[in-house]
Amino acid sequence: MNILPRARETGIVTQELPEELLIFDLDRHKAHCLNRAAAIVWRHCDGHTTTAEAAALLHNELGLPSDERLVWLALDRLARARLLQEQPARPSPVMSESNESRRQVLKQLGRLTVLLPAVATILAPTAAHALSCSTVGGSCASLPCYVGLTCTGPPLFLCV
Amino acid sequence: MAIIHDTFSAVFRSVVNPSPCLEKLDRLGWVTAIAGVNHGVRLGIRTTHESLLGPIASRLPPRWRSSSPTNACVDRLYSLVGGGPDPRYPHIRRFHLAYAGARLLCRSLYLDEVLDAFESDLHFFIAQSARLALFVHAGVVGWHGTAIVIPGRTLVGKTTLVAALVKAGATYYSDEYAVFQADGCVRPYPKALSFRNEGSRPTRFSPEELGATIGRKPLRVGLVVVTKFRSGACWRPVTVSPGRAALHLLANTVCARTRPSAALAMFAQAATNARTLRGIRGEAYAAAASILEEARKGHRVLDATTNDAPFVEGR
Numbered sequence: 001m002n003i004l005p006r007a008r009e010t011g012i013v014t015q016e017l018p019e020e021l022l023i024f025d026l027d028r029h030k031a032h033c034l035n036r037a038a039a040i041v042w043r044h045c046d047g048h049t050t051t052a053e054a055a056a057l058l059h060n061e062l063g064l065p066s067d068e069r070l071v072w073l074a075l076d077r078l079a080r081a082r083l084l085q086e087q088p089a090r091p092s093p094v095m096s097e098s099n100e101s102r103r104q105v106l107k108q109l110g111r112l113t114v115l116l117p118a119v120a121t122i123l124a125p126t127a128a129h130a131l132s133c134s135t136v137g138g139s140c141a142s143l144p145c146y147v148g149l150t151c152t153g154p155p156l157f158l159c160v
Numbered sequence: 161m162a163i164i165h166d167t168f169s170a171v172f173r174s175v176v177n178p179s180p181c182l183e184k185l186d187r188l189g190w191v192t193a194i195a196g197v198n199h200g201v202r203l204g205i206r207t208t209h210e211s212l213l214g215p216i217a218s219r220l221p222p223r224w225r226s227s228s229p230t231n232a233c234v235d236r237l238y239s240l241v242g243g244g245p246d247p248r249y250p251h252i253r254r255f256h257l258a259y260a261g262a263r264l265l266c267r268s269l270y271l272d273e274v275l276d277a278f279e280s281d282l283h284f285f286i287a288q289s290a291r292l293a294l295f296v297h298a299g300v301v302g303w304h305g306t307a308i309v310i311p312g313r314t315l316v317g318k319t320t321l322v323a324a325l326v327k328a329g330a331t332y333y334s335d336e337y338a339v340f341q342a343d344g345c346v347r348p349y350p351k352a353l354s355f356r357n358e359g360s361r362p363t364r365f366s367p368e369e370l371g372a373t374i375g376r377k378p379l380r381v382g383l384v385v386v387t388k389f390r391s392g393a394c395w396r397p398v399t400v401s402p403g404r405a406a407l408h409l410l411a412n413t414v415c416a417r418t419r420p421s422a423a424l425a426m427f428a429q430a431a432t433n434a435r436t437l438r439g440i441r442g443e444a445y446a447a448a449a450s451i452l453e454e455a456r457k458g459h460r461v462l463d464a465t466t467n468d469a470p471f472v473e474g475r
Contacts, residue, residue, distance in 0.1 A: 013420050013421045013424060014424075015406075015421075015424035015425060015428045016428070017402050017403050017406070017428050017431075017432060018402070018432060019401065019402070019403070020401060020402065020403030021403075022403055022406055022407075022424050022428060024420040024421075024424055026420065029416075029417050031407055031410050031411075031416075031420070031424075033401075033403035033404055033406070033407050034403075035401075035403070120403075120404060120407060122407050122410065122411045124410060124411070124413075124416035124417050124420065125411060125412070125413070125416055125417075126417060127284070127287075127288050127414050127415065127417070127418075128284075154264065158268075158273075
């Protein structure tokens with residue numbers, strides 16, 4: 001029996017949306033958007049729920065096939081986003097299937113791919129990076145220079 | 161925090177971090193000073209030449225509320241030293257200088273360069289320090305009672321698209337900042353439009369010069385447009401989900417790292433009630449017509465690219 005690992009509880013901020021879940025990782029300054037399938041699996045990552053139970057939940061709530069590979073796909077993505085406390089311990093047969101596989105799962109599920117577990121991630125910008133950068137001749141005292149330009153430094157602080 | 165003493169000498173003392181550099185600056189001959197509040201951020205500006213007040217006033221942020229500079233308590237004090245020809249030595253030209261606190265922002269023989277540096281730092285400081293609002297690097301226009309928000313980094317074509325939308329009849333809100341309130345609505349920040357090209361200095365136009373109507377009221381977000389310009393491209397956007405829209409907004413938020421909870425809450429609210437389109441655009445006027453048409457529509461289209469990585473412009 002495969003048990004889902006525990007989800008991270010500290011160092012994150014969550015925000016519910018009707019169909020998605022936003023999670024901000026305070027340690028890594030990354031924001032993640034979990035679609036409904038990924039969010040369902042993540043919410044049940046409590047160290048008690050089994051993968052079979054999670055697959056049944058996906059089947060009941062989203063109409064996805066009751067297939068454990070979908071749960072492992074979600075766990076892979078959640079683990080890659082570092083939203084789990086520990087790496088999921090995958091039994092070896094499922095592991096090999098999964099390795100061959102994300103693409104195969106997608107192929108088999110055909111038009112249901114939109115519903116597959118997905119985690120989109122961005123790195124939150126620093127204050128300066130979220131702003132305009134200076135172009136040629138512009139000041140780089142407080143803003144960074146556009147890519148390819150360099151800041152002359154003090155005393156002129158011009159992008160050249 | 162700092163205090164400006166006395167209108168004419170406008171001597172600045174740093175209350176928190178007194179430094180020898182500031183004391184040196186304080187000893188310069190300050191002639192006049194102004195103070196004001198913007199988005200809850202208290203600012204002071206002092207200068208060595210009264211003639212600089214006009215150009216400085218033209219660079220102040222929108223909704224600037226003046227206050228008395230006498231003994232004003234400010235979060236940041238800017239010091240602008242006038243340069244130009246020296247009356248005693250006509251063959252010598254002095255540098256114009258701008259300081260933020262004790263930090264030299266710019267030193268140049270051209271006043272416009274110094275004012276550009278002052279203005280960009282001023283906006284940046286307000287965007288960073290505003291407590292009741294969140295600043296997102298985005299163009300914003302109003303259209304039929306809702307806001308169209310165009311988040312994106314420098315040189316993706318925000319200002320050009322905003323200008324095209326305004327010429328097509330939209331109300332001007334901002335070409336650089338979407339100011340989000342706690343309720344997810346966007347407030348106007350109608351600064352002068354700054355057209356940038358990769359190889360030249362930005363060209364500024366006041367909204368009035370473009371014949372723009374300036375928005376006054378906060379608007380709820382009706383459409384988020386994630387796009388960048390590519391010559392010859394055709395505007396064929398896809399609709400993205402509210403969660404992805406929130407990520408796009410967060411990727412351009414000034415305080416994304418310092419106020420993530422507030423940002424997620426505001427963007428979740430804004431994006432849930434809005435449609436979000438993503439795609440590469442060609443000429444702004446063609447895209448503008450389509451965007452305004454899309455903004456009228458209320459229906460949602462299922463995103464065909466749900467499993468794609470979010471589209472975040474690099475610099």
